[in-house]
Structures are given as C-alpha cells and as structure tokens.
Amino acid sequence: TQLLEQSPQFLSIQEGENLTVYCNSSSVFSSLQWYRQEPGEGPVLLVTVVTGGEVKKLKRLTFQFGDARKDSSLHITAAQPGDTGLYLCAGAGRGNKLVFGAGTILRVKS
Amino acid sequence: DSGVTQTPKHLITATGQRVTLRCSPRSGDLSVYWYQQSLDQGLQFLIQYYNGEERAKGNILERFSAQQFPDLHSELNLSSLELGDSALYFCASSVEGVAVGLGTQYFGPGTRLTVL
Numbered sequence: 001t002q003l004l005e006q007s008p009q010f011l012s013i014q015e016g017e018n019l020t021v022y023c024n025s026s027s028v029f030s031s032l033q034w035y036r037q038e039p040g041e042g043p044v045l046l047v048t049v050v051t052g053g054e055v056k057k058l059k060r061l062t063f064q065f066g067d068a069r070k071d072s073s074l075h076i077t078a079a080q081p082g083d084t085g086l087y088l089c090a091g092a093g094r095g096n097k098l099v100f101g102a103g104t105i106l107r108v109k110s
Numbered sequence: 111d112s113g114v115t116q117t118p119k120h121l122i123t124a125t126g127q128r129v130t131l132r133c134s135p136r137s138g139d140l141s142v143y144w145y146q147q148s149l150d151q152g153l154q155f156l157i158q159y160y161n162g163e164e165r166a167k168g169n170i171l172e173r174f175s176a177q178q179f180p181d182l183h184s185e186l187n188l189s190s191l192e193l194g195d196s197a198l199y200f201c202a203s204s205v206e207g208v209a210v211g212l213g214t215q216y217f218g219p220g221t222r223l224t225v226l
C-alpha cells in the first residue's frame with residue numbers, strides 16, 4: 001500500500017512567519033500534487049511536480065519534489081491569514097489513482 | 111467555483127437506508143472521480159469513470175456503486191448505510207482520462223452525509 005505521511009498535522013502561526021509542510025513516503029511516485037482546501041469546499045490544485053529535485057514557486061509558496069521522488073515539501077514565506085486552510089499532498093499511485101496524505105491544517109493569525 | 115456541481119449539499123439518513131449522490135462535471139470534462147473524506151481516513155479515492163466506462167477503482171465498498179450516464183453526469187449509490195459511512199463525498203472531474211497526478215482534477219463542493 002502506498003502511503004503519504006504529512007507533517008505537521010496542525011500548525012498555528014502568526015501573520016508574517018514562515019512555515020514548511022512535509023510530505024513523505026517510502027514509495028516512489030511518478031508525480032506529486034499539492035492541494036488547498038477551505039471549509040465547506042473541495043480541494044483546489046496548487047501545483048504538480050514531476051521531476052525529482054524539481055522546485056516550483058507560486059508567489060509566496062515554494063514546492064519541492066525530492067530527488068528520489070519519495071517526498072515533497074511546501075514552504076510558505078510571510079504567511080497571511082488568507083493562507084489558512086487544509087493543505088493536502090497527493091501522489092500518483094499504482095493503478096492510476098491519487099493517494100492523499102492526511103493533510104496539514106494551517107491557521108494564520110493576524 | 112470549480113464548475114463541478116454536486117447535489118444534495120447535505121443528506122441526513124438512518125442506518126440501513128440507501129442514498130444517491132449526484133455529480134455534474136465541468137462542461138467538456140469526460141472523467142469523473144468520487145472521493146470520500148472522513149476525519150479518521152482522510153481523503154480516499156473511490157472510483158473513476160471516463161466517458162461512461164469504469165476506469166479505476168479504489169477503496170470502494172461493495173455496498174457502494176457508481177455510474178456515469180451518456181450526458182456525463184455521475185451518480186454514487188450508497189446502500190445498507192452504516193454509521194461509519196458518515197463523511198464528505200466529493201466528486202471531481204477532468205478532461206483527460208488517464209495519468210492522474212499529471213492533469214488537473216476539479217473538485218465539487220461535496221455532499222455531507224450523516225447517517226444516524
């Protein structure tokens with residue numbers, strides 16, 4: 001069974017602080033995606049990383065795919081209250097299925 | 111707004127009952143995916159349909175079934191409901207039918223099912 005472990009499970013920080021969320025697995029994934037989900041809504045795709053070592057930036061968010069394609073990280077610089085939400089990583093698993101991590105709940109206080 | 115619609119938004123029913131959840135994908139999207147999100151299991155893939163045919167199956171119970179109709183809308187049928195089936199059920203759609211994890215899945219707002 002391919003599993004993705006996310007850490008931390010919960011993060012509460014002040015506006016302006018930096019943070020990193022991790023997504024780890026013992027399995028290799030052909031690609032990895034990061035989603036953000038707000039209460040009462042479905043997840044929204046933020047980014048897809050495909051190549052080992054790949055780094056993608058989306059404004060204040062930086063995504064990295066590990067060299068071995070087993071792990072990924074999401075770094076947010078100068079967090080804002082609007083960044084509050086549930087962050088999910090998802091890997092393209094065997095059988096053409098997305099495997100999701102349990103998620104990281106981020107709360108940014110103003 | 112993702113363009114994916116799901117009805118109903120909320121559903122409250124009793125154990126042993128049967129319910130049907132409906133999903134209309136974005137215009138032009140041929141693939142529909144169903145997911146279950148619960149506090150203890152997280153977001154779990156259930157099943158995928160592409161242009162009316164089942165394409166991939168995940169952790170879907172035998173009590174659950176789905177289909178995609180010629181107009182591409184999809185229905186998820188849950189029967190003999192148990193307390194543990196209480197969860198958020200999401201539908202997502204995408205244009206392509208292969209290579210999940212490369213394309214974009216657009217998620218609907220979900221149906222919250224409560225089994226009492």
